[in-house]
Every structure is written in structure tokens, then in C-alpha cells.
Amino acid sequence: EAGVAQSPRYKIIEKRQSVAFWCNPISGHATLYWYQQILGQGPKLLIQFQNNGVVDDSQLPKDRFSAERLKGVDSTLKIQPAKLEDSAVYLCASSSDYEQYFGPGTRLTVT
Amino acid sequence: DAKTTQPTSMDCAEGRAANLPCNHSTISGNEYVYWYRQIHSQGPQYIIHGLKNNETNEMASLIITEDRKSSTLILPHATLRDTAVYYCIVCPSNTGKLIFGQGTTLQVKP
Numbered sequence: 001e002a003g004v005a006q007s008p009r010y011k012i013i014e015k016r017q018s019v020a021f022w023c024n025p026i027s028g029h030a031t032l033y034w035y036q037q038i039l040g041q042g043p044k045l046l047i048q049f050q051n052n053g054v055v056d057d058s059q060l061p062k063d064r065f066s067a068e069r070l071k072g073v074d075s076t077l078k079i080q081p082a083k084l085e086d087s088a089v090y091l092c093a094s095s096s097d098y099e100q101y102f103g104p105g106t107r108l109t110v111t
Numbered sequence: 112d113a114k115t116t117q118p119t120s121m122d123c124a125e126g127r128a129a130n131l132p133c134n135h136s137t138i139s140g141n142e143y144v145y146w147y148r149q150i151h152s153q154g155p156q157y158i159i160h161g162l163k164n165n166e167t168n169e170m171a172s173l174i175i176t177e178d179r180k181s182s183t184l185i186l187p188h189a190t191l192r193d194t195a196v197y198y199c200i201v202c203p204s205n206t207g208k209l210i211f212g213q214g215t216t217l218q219v220k221p
Contacts, residue, residue, distance in 0.1 A: 004154075031207055042198060042211025043155065056208060091154050098143075098204055102154025 004103035006092050012109045018080035021106045025094030034077050035091040082110045115199045120216040129186040133199030136180040143204045146184045148195040189219045
């Protein structure tokens with residue numbers, strides 16, 4: 001089966017610009033997650049969707065980050081405006097039960 | 112959420128067993144022990160999980176102490192491709208809320 005797809009793989013922007021990441025989960029997976037992984041640290045959960053509803057967004061900086069999952073399939077994560085400290089790898093994962101399947105991530109560099 | 116403590120790094124000789132320890136002394140009765148690993152420049156990969164019984168699959172074995180305060184992940188015959196950061200995580204099985212720590216960097220050497 002096809003894995004979790006993410007695009008773009010790399011993105012470089014200047015601070016105060018906006019950026020969007022896209023994720024296509026494994027077909028049939030109801031749960032979708034976005035994680036932020038800063039260099040040298042473990043991934044940090046930003047938001048969890050169950051179908052198209054938000055289950056947990058307690059760690060999402062809502063003043064600048066937003067995410068949506070229209071129709072309960074694909075999802076987008078947006079940052080507006082970006083700050084230097086947003087430089088990280090953004091990982092998307094999906095699951096149907098206990099195992100989370102991760103995509104390759106999008107590496108964001110904010111200059 | 113229970114926290115875990117893992118050594119920062121470990122080395123293992125290729126072909127030998129790699130034993131990765133994890134302490135989770137504040138684990139709750141409904142929390143499972145999960146192990147994921149992350150190979151350089153890739154997303155994390157699920158390895159195994161368990162509640163209180165020892166578990167084995169095609170990748171590894173998980174040994175959980177009787178009091179559930181610690182566990183050990185065993186890679187029976189480590190290869191160079193097993194070089195990665197290994198994360199031990201505790202969470203209730205039905206939440207999917209994985210809280211990753213720093214993990215253990217395992218270096219498998221020829």
C-alpha cells in the first residue's frame with residue numbers, strides 16, 4: 001500500500017512570510033496527525049484529527065498556525081506569519097488503530 | 112502523561128543483540144509502552160508495543176518488568192540498517208497521543 005505522502009519536501013522562506021504544507025494519508029486511515037520536529041529533538045504533536053474533526057490541538061500555536069482536513073482525507077498545515085523558530089521538519093502521520101505511519105516530512109527553513 | 116527516561120546513546124556490534132532500556136516509573140495502569148525508531152532523514156517507524164506481557168514480532172522483542180516501571184527493547188541481531196534514534200513512549204492505547212522524548216541514538220558498528 002502507498003505510504004503517507006507529503007509535499008513539498010523542502011521549503012525556504014523569509015520570516016513573516018506564509019507557508020503551507022500538504023499531507024495525503026494512507027487510504028482509509030481516519031486519524032491524522034501533524035508533528036513538529038526541531039533539530040535534535042523528538043517530534044512534538046501539533047494537532048490530531050479524527051476524520052475531519054479536531055481531537056487535540058492543545059500544542060498548536062493558534063496565533064500563527066492553522067490546519068484543516070476537508071472531507072476527512074487530505075490535510076494542510078499553514079503558518080502565517082513564519083518566525084525563525086518555526087524552522088523544523090513537519091511530519092504528518094496517519095493511523096487506523098494503534099500504529100502511526102509517518103510521512104517523510106517537510107523541512108522548513110525560515111531565514 | 113507518564114514520562115520515560117532513556118540513555119542518550121548506545122553502541123552495538125553488528126550481528127549482536129542490541130538491548131535498549133527504558134524507565135517509566137510513573138506509568139499508569141491503562142498506559143501502553145510503545146517503541147518507535149527514526150532513521151536519519153526519515154519519519155519515525157513503529158516497532159512494537161505492549162501493556163504488561165512480553166511481546167515479539169518480526170522486528171524486535173519487548174520485555175516489560177512485572178511492576179511495569181521499566182522495559183527493554185531487544186533487537187536480536189543488529190545490522191547497520193538498525194542505526195537510528197529509538198524512542199520509548201507511554202500512552203493510553205486509545206488516544207494515539209505520542210509524546211516523544213530525546214530517545215536513544217543506537218549506533219551499530221561493523
